[in-house]
Amino acid sequence: MHQLSSLDAQFLDAETSTTSTHVGVLSVLGPTAPGGGLTVQDLRTLAEGRLHLVGPLRWRLQEVPLGLDRPYWVDSEFLDLGYHIREVALTGPGTDEQLAEQISVLSARPLNRNRPLWECYLVNGLTGGRQAIYTKVHPAVIDGLTAAQALAVLMDTTPRPRTVPHRLSDEQYQAAGALGMLGNSAWHLALLPARLMWSSLRLAPHLPELARTLTVPGADLLGTLARRLTPRAWRWSADEPTAEALTPPGTPFTGPATAHRRFAFTSLPLGEVEAVRTAMGFTVDDVVTALCTTVLRRWLIDHDALPDTAMAAAMPIAGRTDAQFAAAGHRLSLLPIALPINESDPARRLQKVHTSLTAAPQRFRAAPATLVRDFGAALPRALRGLLSRTPLRTLTMPTPPVNLIISHAAGPARPLYAAGIEVTGNFPVSAVSDVAGGITIAAMSYGRHLDIGIIACRNLVPDVWDVTGQLHQALSELTACTRNVRYLRPRRPPESR
Structure with a gap:
């Protein structure tokens, strides 16, 4: 038996009636000859011969009696591909906007926890004879950054599908006995006081910063009291990081999210992104984040809601290595970053x-939200589940209180094929929550383009296609800046030339 990690359990506990934490990928398939498209049975046959390469997709949850401890992963004796792989069809004309609306509906549906936590949909009826595959998976199984790797395992790099030897993974988890689970729970409870003491000591110096991030009534008073009651002697030594924590300003998409979603997607030429990176001496992450900052700035200006301070965002990073890919759990972290939306x-x-x-790395080490997650992980699972349904759910959420999440991952550089049909675009479909903001922007490189998916709470950001459309204008704006790059870079002293 294998128990979920604390972070994986927190991703489960964070889900509510309005928040689902699963992530996904929308793969658009190129046009085929009439009658030559992919069928749902083709997709099931393809998956049946390859799912053994991705062991976590066979796992299901086994809860501990009375919810005393974190659940366990066990292998499913039978994987019902008729349930996990389904098909839907768009009504005419089958535009990208209709496809995005269908993905909005599918993304809003929570995954069934009585089955392995993933689903796949074949979408028919797109314009030009195209099709699409939407795959969603819970981050407790596979985090968003390695979901693309799992997708690549199920696809090919040539039009001819490769033959995959059928061999079960060495890691198979049998169902855990009730007595064994309760014994482990008793041991964890015995260690609970020490874990809570250590987490509390690390968290105490940051109580003033944490209070400022709460949106409940009385948060300001709580922050004032925390500053007065927190002894300076509790501050760590001078070699500790001193980066200030980010406080998210109020925005129209920072509010209670509903269960309804709105999704939009687009592609940018990767060559133009790399040209800006090279000409201005930055990284692709810098350019992608700047593009997101620009479109958010314009959206806020259009809605007369531009804050006076930088917005607080979080960027996912994963520490899983290739050898760890098939192992349970992941090492997902979220770097807190400031988006200078008030810079014109x-x-x-x-x-x-x-x-x-x-x-960001220094701020991550100093961020109180990071310590809050550690504190939440030390709590008994039953108590974390209770807190997740209260205004203090930030104590158990796996993400810090931010305005939004921005992610960028490197995807396959070569074209992928699904049963011989070329994949023309891979668009990330992320998650939205109350704590992590009502909008999420995710980008993934694929071939020679950058595929971007934006998902938002329908009530908070109903015009998400406007945000997507402005990405192209934002890239043109940065491209124009490269013409004056010699005036933008700091000049070296004459003696150093």
């Missing part, structure tokens, strides 16, 4: 984004 000059905005991303 695009070149300076990019420079400030670079500075923020450079300082």
Whole structure:
């Protein structure tokens, strides 16, 4: 038997009637000859011969009696591909907007916890004879950054599907006995006081910063009391990181999210993104984050809601290695970054984004939200589940209180094929929550383009296609800045030339 990690359990506990934490990928397939498209049975046959390469997709949850401890993963004796792989069809004309609306509906549905936590949908009826495959999976199984790797396992790099030897994974988890689970729970409960003491000591110096991030009534008073009651002697030594925690300002998409979603997607030429990176001496992460900052700035200006301070965002990073890919759990972390939406000059905005991303690791180590997650992990699972349904759910959420999440991952550089049909686009479909903001922007490189998916709470950001459309204009703006790049870079002293 194998028990879920604390972070995986927190992803489960974070789900509510309005928040699902699963992530996914929308793969658009190129046009085929009439009658030559992919059928749902083709997709099931393909998956049946390859799912053994991705062991976590066979696992299901086994709860501990009375919810005393974290659940366990066990292998499913029978995997019902008729349930996990289904098909839907768009009504005419089958535009990208209709496809996005269908993905919005499918994404809003929670995964069934009595089955392995993933689903796959074949979408028919797109314009030009195209099809699409939407795959969603819970981050407790596979995090968003390695979901693309799992997708690549199920696809091919040539039009001819490869033959995969059928061999079961060495890691198979049998159902756990009730006595064994209760014995482990008793041991964990015995260690609980020590874990809570250690987490509390680490968290105490950051109580003033934490209070400022709460949106419940009386948060300001709580912050004032925390500053007065927290002894300076509790501060760590001078070699501890001193980066200030980010406080998310109020925005129209920072509010209670509903269960309804709105999704939009687009592609940018990766060559143009890399040209900006090369000309201005930054990274692709810098450029992508600056593009997101620009479109958010314009959206906030259009809605007369531009804050006076930088927005707080979080960027996922994963520490899983290839050897760890098939193992349970993941090492997902979220770097807190500042988005300079109040900077009007695009070149300076990019420079400030670079500075923020450079300082992100230090800010991550100093962020109180990171320690809050550690504190939440030390709590008994039953108590975490109770807190997750209260205004203090930030104590158990796996993400810090931010305005939104922005992610960028490197995807396959070569074209992929599904049963011989080329994949023309791979668009990430992320998650939305109350704590992590009502909008999430995810980008993934594929071939020679950058595929971007934006998902939002339908009530908070109903015009998500406007945000997507402005990405192209934002890239053109940065491209224009490269013409004056010699004036943007700091000049070297004469003696150093």
